[in-house]
Amino acid sequence: MKFGRWALSALIASACLCGTSLAQDQLSIGFANPLPAYPVWAEADKCFNDAIAAAGIKGQTSGPTGLQVDNQFVLDRISQYIATGSNALIVVPIDGPMYEPLMKEAKEKGMWVVTLNTGDTTSTQDVQLGTDYANQGALVAENLAKREGEQNVIIVGNQPTGVHRVFVDGFLKGAEAYPNVKLVVEAYDQGDPAQTVDVVSRALTAHPEANVVLSWEGNIVSGITTAIKEKDLVGKVVAVVNDITPEVVAGIKEGTIYGTSKQNFCGMASGAVDAIVKLSKGESVPKNIDTGITFVTSENLEAEQ
Structure with a gap:
């Protein structure tokens, strides 16, 4: 089958998705x-x-x-x-x-x-x-400021860069407006929920002044609340997490979780x-x-x- 030059050009153009409607x-x-x-x-x-x-x-x-x-x-x-x-x-x-x-x-x-x-x-x-993780970080800071007393926060993430950095920078910017909200330390679990309990426990031991453990990682709720319970800090330390899951709902009702960001x-x-x-x-x-x-x-x- 032979194609004229115009017909061949049209066929090639129709095969390309780039920049065209489909x-x-x-x-x-x-x-x-x-x-x-x-x-x-x-x-x-x-x-x-x-x-x-x-x-x-x-x-x-x-x-x-x-x-x-x-x-x-x-x-x-x-x-x-x-x-x-x-x-x-x-x-x-x-x-x-x-x-x-x-x-x-x-x-x-x-x-x-x-x-x-x-x-x-x-x-x-x-x-x-x-x-918008920057906005989320700032919103969390605003809501923590509503709690009585100093809010000394450990923030847990997968690594120091990427989404975690955006979230933390937003939190820090938001916290500037609230003298009772302070970031104590950042801790990292490499995105592995199996590491979370140990990571949070070590951070709580090293920083006894901390009374909030915050994370944007939705899959580490259990690790955070388990660490709080194992350190016998229920009522003294609260978690702030992401999403509405049965686990989070139970944590809010029992008091181990103060709040969560519903996305x-x-x-x-x-x-x-x-x-x-x-x-x-x-x-x-x-x-x-x-x-x-x-x-x-x-x-x-x-x-x-």
Whole structure:
């Protein structure tokens, strides 16, 4: 079969996704979920699947089992999505430098890339949706200031950089307005919940003045509350954590947890699908979309469950 020069050019152009609109029946999204076993990320999976079904497009989601972050597993899934022909990615680059090369590879292949809940720790993506961690840190400081007396805070994270740094810097900026809120020390569990009890216990031993253990890592609630109980500090030290899970609800009711930041994971996942659909049609989408948080304590727990 022979093609004229014009017809051949048109065929080549139609095969390229980069910078062009794409029919919805051709759109396929790969969602690399970092912790699908964790309740709020399981919710994100459900809302992702509901959103692609409603939009009439293809999609698949995958992630590691268990509650420990496994960046290499997730990176392998992203590579698989790129290799098997997905034309859009939803990723959660917990460690930005590890994820940027694959995100750039995806972009070079003409794929749309949307990130969830990692702020400005990466720059390659088309759109970022999720919690503004700087704002969250400041909001937590504001709510801690409402408690009586000095609030001497240990902040636990996976590592000193990335999301943790954004959150802590936001907390410190917010705390400037409240003389009774002070960061005592940062501690790191390498994103491994199995290390959390020891990490928090050591920090509490080294800093007996601390009366708040704060973390943005949603999967380490048990480690924090266990450390508080094992140190016989219930009533003297409280946890401040992320998300609304049965474990967090129980902790708030029993008094080991003062409050939690409720994030909108369903809105992140469904919003990411919506953003990709719009991009595929050539529509403009904001670079950053804050899906919001609500700080929950015993006072508003019933309304927010």
